[in-house]
Amino acid sequence: xxxxxxxxxxxxxxxxxxxxxxxxxxxxxxxxxxxxxxxxxxxxxxxxxxxxxxxxxxxxxxxxxxxxxxxxxxxxxxxxxxxxxxxxxxxxxxxxxxxxxxxxxxxxxxxxxxxxx
Numbered sequence: 001x002x003x004x005x006x007x008x009x010x011x012x013x014x015x016x017x018x019x020x021x022x023x024x025x026x027x028x029x030x031x032x033x034x035x036x037x038x039x040x041x042x043x044x045x046x047x048x049x050x051x052x053x054x055x056x057x058x059x060x061x062x063x064x065x066x067x068x069x070x071x072x073x074x075x076x077x078x079x080x081x082x083x084x085x086x087x088x089x090x091x092x093x094x095x096x097x098x099x100x101x102x103x104x105x106x107x108x109x110x111x112x113x114x115x116x117x
Contacts, residue, residue: 008104054083
């Protein structure tokens with residue numbers, strides 16, 4: 001379990017929202033849509049580009065919400081606000097935590113997809 005005591009993905013919540021047969025499609029889409037997102041966020045932080053940080057964090061947050069990755073989406077939301085306020089030091093401190101949580105989400109998704117194959 002993750003730091004907040006939740007699974008990386010709230011699968012039961014996702015299945016309540018969509019047909020269970022759609023879960024693999026949603027997960028595959030998530031993997032495609034977020035593949036380069038963290039790198040773009042890290043570049044925005046290192047380049048001190050608040051608008052890009054906000055946009056990339058917002059995009060990632062939306063993708064994380066769509067798969068019910070609550071912990072990771074909360075971290076992305078914080079990064080989005082750091083982009084709005086150009087708090088690059090705080091964002092730099094948070095990115096490692098987001099990456100770790102994102103990795104848990106990816107591991108969960110890949111495990112789920114492997115079981116479905």
